[in-house]
Amino acid sequence: MESGAQVRSSTFLRSSASLWILLFFTGGIFLPIGALLELILKEPAKTVGRLALFDPQILSVVTFTLKQALLSTFVSVLLGLPLGWICARSASPRMQSLLQILLALPYGIPTVVVAMTVTAWLGNSGLLASLGWGYSLKAVILAHVLLNAPWIALGICQAKVQIPRAQIEASETLGANFWQRFRWIEWPHLQWSLFSSSVQVFSLCVMSFALVLILGGGPPVETLETEIYSRIRLGSLDLRGAAACAFWQLLLTLIPWVTLHWFSRRAKILEKATPCFDPRRRTFSWVPALLASMFLLPYVTLYRFAALQLWSTSEFFNEISGPLAVSLKLAGAVAVVTLLTALSALISRPSLKGADLLFTLPAGISILVLGLGFWLAYGRWLDPFEGSFTAMLALQVTTTFPLAYRSLWALSQGTQTPALEAARTLGATPVQAFMTVEWPRWRGPILRVAAVAAGVSLGEVAAVSLFYSENLVPIPLLISRWMGQYRFQEAQALAVFLLIACTALTAAVATSGTFLRRQDRLS
Template sequence: MNSGFSKKNSLGIFAVLASSLLWIFLIAVPLIFLFNRMANDSARLWDPEILATVRLTLNQALLSTFISLLIGLPLGLWAASGRWVSASRIILSLPYSVPTVVAGSAWIAWLGYSGFLGGFWEFWKLRLSYTWGAVILAHVFYNAPWIAVVVANSRMFLPPSLLDAAETLGATRTQKFKFIVWPRIRWALAGALAQVFSLCVMSFALILLLGGGPPVQTLETALFARIRYGTLDVSGAAACAFWELLLTLLPWFLILWAQRRDPGFTRIFSRQFAISRPQPGKAGVGYGVAILGVSALFMLPYLATLPAVTGFFQAGKDFSELRSPLFVSVQLAFWSGIGAVAVALLSVIGAEWLKKWRPGTVPVFLGLMGAPSGISILVLGLGVWLAYSKWLDPFSGSFVAMVLLQIAIFYPMALRMFFPLLGSTPQDLVDAATTLGASPWQAFWAVQWPRWKGPLLGALAIVIGASFGEVAAVSLFYSEQLLPLPVLLSQWTSQYRFEDAQALTALLLLLSVGMTGLVAASGNLGAFFRKWMLD
């Protein structure tokens, strides 16, 4: 027993130290170097051009979030009240899995004069491409379904008996929403809005492709332009990074403040990651079909690009341009997936150990490990370049830097998938297996592995799929010899090779979804993976 206890203790200490060192190396040190550079030239913070970009970034993020709220809140309540709740939430979850570079290229195909609706725009003398309207439209289509999913998930945890009792007592629909539904969904909705606002501020591929970056420019594209376009302006890029960090982290600090004021916040918000069976609504079949139809509309802009792949193959295009970028993207996806899952695992194991020996430190530990969710990958990439410039040169390309940045942005996603497993170890079964003579490895394989297999392979599948379309993480450290598919797509778009870009968009969409499905199917995720996606 003492030997087993010592091994568990050693594993916990190792997990805390390893994950903490990785966090310091990937997050803390780059941000320290970034703030140091900014402090040396703080006057650039008040540069009128940068301040104007701050205002534009803030305005588009607020407007995009507000419109997404207006659509997502009623859609989520509607989706949770009809039949086929599971199917509607699956469909609403799909747009959030579409890579942003794919979404941007798909919208170009819809909004340009040479696109699917080119005749319509030309007839009415409308021009949406390279405007703020195009950016906000793409953000709303991308984020409104996510808000709807979060609202629907929260609404599903509401016991039907409460609503039935209120209805029996004569409560109106407005009163039921105000006194029963709203207290259950408000903090989950607040978290979703904070996430959507931060994502709109950090949006890179959509701004670059749909806004032109310039004429439409945000802090994210302004930072990139000061590093990759024209004269190198590191001080200006650091100033953009400071303002962007302020905008993206402030909503999360407000949520943490609200959490401390409302003891029910943690209980309600954590249920977003719980595993449970959704309660179907009472509405009829026609109502459910309508919900499914409306939900599917959010995927239409992206699915319409799929026929372009067939045209690309039929035209007999030269595939030599795709071979090297495809190989680079596959390698990136593989190592990013392995690394992100490994860091998330270390974080969970470390949190389990801290929960037993230093329980008060668990919220701080998990909060710090989840911090990259609120940090732009370009901001972090600039910090990595400043901190490790002796070994990393963005102009000569660095595969290691690309992998590390993708690990940094994707491991919090995997960590969220492991949340339901925290504190739920069936210790009595483990002790029983050990008493019957099983080794620690045999006990883990028999008791723990069935619980961990689903989220582990599910996280790996999602990270690999998302990696294929991630463009911001590779934009600072690519080279002509180290060119991933998303960067090739943006280059083709800037060269007005729209047909080839549409085909590559569809190919990236298929690769992202296909790799996710392949890894998921190989692990027989079944019910767990479906429940995680739904609940």
């Protein structure tokens, strides 16, 4: 039986969490998107034929955006599917963990570092400059594939190792050959993973900003993201045109997001086994390890090109100290606010049908679209040309929130109620019971969520490009500016720093589960 004080504090906690979530969604999503739609719809009816929405130039950008996203997704799937399948055949569990870390690492690399690396290979003085792919659609697709093919492979690999081994063996005893086994037994387990990761990759390619901006080399390689950016921050200000692009961008990103939700409800939940490894499948361990490393190898060249000696010069250090402080402050703030928001969402637990859908909505909206909405909704207080740390923070948190919420939601479903009740009967207060029973389960995931949020913030380019000022330039933006000023050596040296920081964070997240379990055992 809870005492009156406990009931009051629990109600207060839930009300505060609900209020914060209401503010977050109203102020961070609904008002900005509403302001954006209002600007588009305010256009006089008599000019319908000449609506900015149907401007031929904007429509051609829509077509190009779709083309590049589809091509990037197609090539990523083409490479990711067989890679994931081969990696899942590795017999040793230890090798399997290593492979999954290798496949996860590229996803944590900031886009500006990917752009820097592709430039080092394909740029005018790059190793493969003779191919003539530099600053073209091919360079953009290559960069997208470098980032996303391992992500698709990871999904396939994780799905394949969970197929119950007895099902594969049963099909063998029933006479199925390799292709028949794949078609009838493995494919039904893999198809949902492939579909969901492909839709995510498509959506990310539509929302890709830094890669297209840096590697596309301007028109004709222009997507909705770069078009929105150039209509706001480059040349003459064209808010109506930017809003029209944002409307199309919203359509292109929300459709995959809704599709994914619609299908995830209907997807057949197939029996899953604890990952088990078939010792008969003796694909040489080094083959999948080598193939998985191929997506990391290009970054090694950054070390070769980078003028690392710059690190020892005081001029370089003076130049980066300001941006470094901004980046670290932003990353720390994003990690804390993301965690608090995700925990608030879990605590408030609205009984609303579709709350889950609502909480993942930000994943279907591009940062630039939301940033434009921020400007339109809060223009009285917010001027992108004067810079805004709060706007950067809010935009980055909307990106990291869905991921944090989903990670922690899964954990919240496994609350150890009997153990909590047992602790209470033994005289523990609710806080003591929570700290004894639940905290050991939550500690690791909370740290991981914070690390992921900080990593995303460290490498994020869109929000900072929109709301930077001369006193508010984070590291990724500095790299991109140095590249624009042809200061490649400095840009490469800084990219190496960002690469190490983000890779270390991703590796820590990927391995921390094991590490924390080991700590628990030791204690």
